[in-house]
Amino acid sequence: MTTRVNLLDLAPTDAEEQLRAFAEAQGVGAYRGSQAARHLWTTPTASFDAMSDLPRAFRAELERAFAIPRLELAAEQRSEDGTRKFLFRLHDGQTIETVSIPDGDRVTLCISSQAGCALQCSFCATGLMGFYRNLLPSEIAGQVRELALLPEPIAPTNIVFMGMGEPLMNWRAVDVVLTILNHPKGCGVGARHITVSTVGVLPGIEALARRPEQFRLAISVHAPTDELRRMLMPVNIKFPLERVIDAAAAFTRRVTFEYVMLGGVNDQPGHAAELARLAKRCGAFVNLIPLHPGGAGSYTPTSPEGIKRFASEVARHKVEVAVRRSRGTDIAAACGQLRVERLRRRPPRAANQNGEVEIA
Numbered sequence: 001m002t003t004r005v006n007l008l009d010l011a012p013t014d015a016e017e018q019l020r021a022f023a024e025a026q027g028v029g030a031y032r033g034s035q036a037a038r039h040l041w042t043t044p045t046a047s048f049d050a051m052s053d054l055p056r057a058f059r060a061e062l063e064r065a066f067a068i069p070r071l072e073l074a075a076e077q078r079s080e081d082g083t084r085k086f087l088f089r090l091h092d093g094q095t096i097e098t099v100s101i102p103d104g105d106r107v108t109l110c111i112s113s114q115a116g117c118a119l120q121c122s123f124c125a126t127g128l129m130g131f132y133r134n135l136l137p138s139e140i141a142g143q144v145r146e147l148a149l150l151p152e153p154i155a156p157t158n159i160v161f162m163g164m165g166e167p168l169m170n171w172r173a174v175d176v177v178l179t180i181l182n183h184p185k186g187c188g189v190g191a192r193h194i195t196v197s198t199v200g201v202l203p204g205i206e207a208l209a210r211r212p213e214q215f216r217l218a219i220s221v222h223a224p225t226d227e228l229r230r231m232l233m234p235v236n237i238k239f240p241l242e243r244v245i246d247a248a249a250a251f252t253r254r255v256t257f258e259y260v261m262l263g264g265v266n267d268q269p270g271h272a273a274e275l276a277r278l279a280k281r282c283g284a285f286v287n288l289i290p291l292h293p294g295g296a297g298s299y300t301p302t303s304p305e306g307i308k309r310f311a312s313e314v315a316r317h318k319v320e321v322a323v324r325r326s327r328g329t330d331i332a333a334a335c336g337q338l339r340v341e342r343l344r345r346r347p348p349r350a351a352n353q354n355g356e357v358e359i360a
């Protein structure tokens with residue numbers, strides 16, 4: 001049996017090229033290939049059989065030669081504030097999460113790039129479960145496609161790689177996914193509305209910087225000194241803060257610093273001043289994130305007043321700062337929480353079992 005080509009793993013123009021050549025070989029005219037290609041991302045269609053504008057016999061041939069696999073929706077939670085969280089099951093039983101966050105006329109999708117994560121940040125539910133594997137482009141962009149295929153489709157205005165996993169540890173797939181999400185023959189989301197969030201995987205930041213599109217970069221800083229950051233984020237040993245900040249400063253497009261507020265740990269005035277100094281070096285915007293209840297570790301959230309004071313201290317140094325509104329707190333919407341809830345009894349794997357992790 002020949003293996004079918006998974007069209008959803010390809011950049012849209014590559015998929016179209018293959019489909020056009022196939023249609024021509026089938027004697028139905030190359031334009032039928034372009035027509036089929038539009039069903040992948042532009043106006044997503046669930047199966048070849050459902051592509052009703054194509055001749056029936058050609059649809060059957062497509063089915064024999066190509067695959068457009070679905071992700072199975074295993075669970076969904078809806079928050080009172082409109083946030084929705086989806087748990088998708090992959091072909092090998094792995095589960096990943098996607099969150100949709102409506103806000104006025106914007107809808108932001110938070111997508112996953114790995115099943116689990118090897119980096120074990122001490123405050124993160126996904127880090128707690130360990131690493132399973134990298135996702136394929138069809139499984140990352142497929143999250144967006146699945147939401148477009150819902151009976152009430154969700155069309156994102158913004159997409160953030162802030163779900164499960166470290167996207168820049170899976171650059172080979174993320175590189176293709178960025179094209180799928182942004183390209184006019186893909187999902188057509190503007191590059192400025194697509195943010196890749198990283199703990200600071202340097203080769204990945206450099207690779208992202210080489211892309212000509214205006215994709216945004218968010219750095220998970222979470223601690224303004226190497227000493228503290230090493231305690232919270234073991235990855236800081238491999239990619240120390242100073243080098244991450246240098247890479248962010250060299251990134252010519254807009255950079256955001258993400259900073260989760262951990263009571264009594266990283267929320268003192270001295271931390272704010274130091275964070276502001278780093279942000280100034282790369283012209284970064286600072287996003288303060290209240291700790292989500294139900295995450296990992298034994299941390300306590302900084303009080304709302306404490307966060308306000310911290311924000312004022314950052315702003316006093318003439319750095320733009322905002323406090324992220326907590327969304328979906330009633331549905332475990334922080335990264336990895338829904339999956340962690342479902343797998344409570346499964347022991348996490350250690351970071352050194354991460355044979356599949358690939359750095360940029």
Ligand code: SF4
Binds near residue numbers: 121
């Ligand atoms: S915060 Fe991100 S990088 Fe750190 S363990 Fe969680 S998913 Fe991985």
